[in-house]
Amino acid sequence: MKIAVIQMNSxxxxxxxxxxxxxxxxxxxxxxxxxxxxxxxxxxxxGGSTKDKVANADTIPGGPAYAAAQELAARHKIWVHAGSxxxxxxxxxxxxxxxxVFDRTGKEVAVYxxxxxxxxxxxxxxxYRESASVIPGREVVTYDxxxxxxxxxxxYDLRFPELFQALAAKGAELIALxxxxxxxxxxDHWDVLCRAxxxxxxxxxxxxxxxxxxxxxxxxxxxxxxxxLIADPWGHIxxxxxxxxxxxxxxxxxxxxxxxxxxxxxxxxxxxxREMEPVRLGKRPSSG
Numbered sequence: 001m002k003i004a005v006i007q008m009n010s011x012x013x014x015x016x017x018x019x020x021x022x023x024x025x026x027x028x029x030x031x032x033x034x035x036x037x038x039x040x041x042x043x044x045x046x047g048g049s050t051k052d053k054v055a056n057a058d059t060i061p062g063g064p065a066y067a068a069a070q071e072l073a074a075r076h077k078i079w080v081h082a083g084s085x086x087x088x089x090x091x092x093x094x095x096x097x098x099x100x101v102f103d104r105t106g107k108e109v110a111v112y113x114x115x116x117x118x119x120x121x122x123x124x125x126x127x128y129r130e131s132a133s134v135i136p137g138r139e140v141v142t143y144d145x146x147x148x149x150x151x152x153x154x155x156y157d158l159r160f161p162e163l164f165q166a167l168a169a170k171g172a173e174l175i176a177l178x179x180x181x182x183x184x185x186x187x188d189h190w191d192v193l194c195r196a197x198x199x200x201x202x203x204x205x206x207x208x209x210x211x212x213x214x215x216x217x218x219x220x221x222x223x224x225x226x227x228x229l230i231a232d233p234w235g236h237i238x239x240x241x242x243x244x245x246x247x248x249x250x251x252x253x254x255x256x257x258x259x260x261x262x263x264x265x266x267x268x269x270x271x272x273x274r275e276m277e278p279v280r281l282g283k284r285p286s287s288g
Contacts, residue, residue: 001036001145001148001252002032002033002035002036002249002250002251003034003035003037003206003249003251003252004034004037004038004247004248005037005207005208005230005241005249006021006024006025006028006037006038006039006040006043006208006228006247007040007209007210007211007228007241007244007245007247007248008020008021008024008039008043008210008211009210009213009214009244009245010040010043010046011046011047011214011215012045012046012052012056012215014044014045014064015064017043017044017065018044018065018068020245021039021043021044021068021069024246024247025037025072025076025080026072026076028247028249029076029078035078035146036080036081036148036150037079037080037081038081038083038178039069039080039083039208040084040179040180040209040210040228041083041084041097041155041178041210042083042085042086042097042180043065043082043083043085043178044056044058044064044065044086045057045085045086046210046214047214047215047216047217047222048215048216049217050093053086053095053133054088054093054094054133057085057086057087057088057095058086058087058088059087059088060087060098060100063085063088065082066082066100069082069100069102070102070106070108071106073102073103073104073106074102074106077104077105078104079101079102079104079145079146080101080102081099081152081176081178082099082100082101082102083178083208084098084114084154084155085097085098085100086098087113092135094133094134094135095133096135097113097114097117097130097137098111098112098114099111099112099113099114099141099152099154099176099178101143101150109144110141110143110152111141112137112153113135113137113139114134114136114137114154114155115137115138115140115160115163116136116157116159116160116163117130117131117136118155119131123184124184126184128182130156140163140166140167140170142167142170142172148173148252148254149170149171149172149174150172150173150175150176151164151167151170151172151174151175151176151203152175152176153167153175153177154177155179155180155181158177158179158193158194158197158207159193161196161200164201165273167201167203168201168202168267172201172203173203173204174203174205174206174252175197175198175203175204175205175206176206176207177197177207178207178208178209179207179208179210180224181210181224181225182222182223182224183223183224185225186224186225186226186227190209190225191227191229194207194229194231195231195236198232198233198235199233199234201233202233202260203233203257204231204233204252204257205229205230205231206230207228207229207231208228208241209224209225209227210224210226211226211227211228211241211243212244212245226241226243226244227240227241228240228247229241230248230249232250232256233256233257233261234256234260238250
């Protein structure tokens, strides 16, 4: 199976973002012919206030971003793991940060809502409060892609290995992590964390990201890291995007995945999380 990660510079313009995604997917499908591809986080909308995000959020099913990804999957006859979109939450003043997956016919096969929200303050004082506009998800999601088990995660989820252990326990062989990593954190942590998650789960790891900049509330320009990548189960980066919008492709080698798991069978060696024999405490030796 051939897979691709799409790198975008999304902005506060739904129509422009959909047009960009369509052009990049058309180009990737025409030039590389992938079986499966993944868009980045927030591909339909970036920046703006909570009010802006709610006003421009998509509906599932039927919204413009949903419909575009569905149509592209059916037209190119490829699987589209549609990154993440701002999804309108009924009756709520917030949105979900949501992945929707479509098979080669355009049929919806999976929905994942981001679990871990990015509420941090960087060393330079820049504050990110994702929970101010996003309602977290609660479900660990995998799906079958023509015999390949795919696990779902989004951006900040990357820092929580227990989610990836849960995906591995559900049989994941490829994990998709659409992202919009900040420039500040990405330059130090992106490659390291992506490779670590691939190594510890012994899975292929597809991580498309946002690149360039967008306008945040207060007319502040914020920069994303890009460097979309695909890593193999040994932790090698086997494909990586250049700067700017584009895509990167690689092939899933199931024989290599099985070789990695047979050589270092970490799934068989797990102790924590499984039933353990009770610890027997001996008497403290006398001091004399």
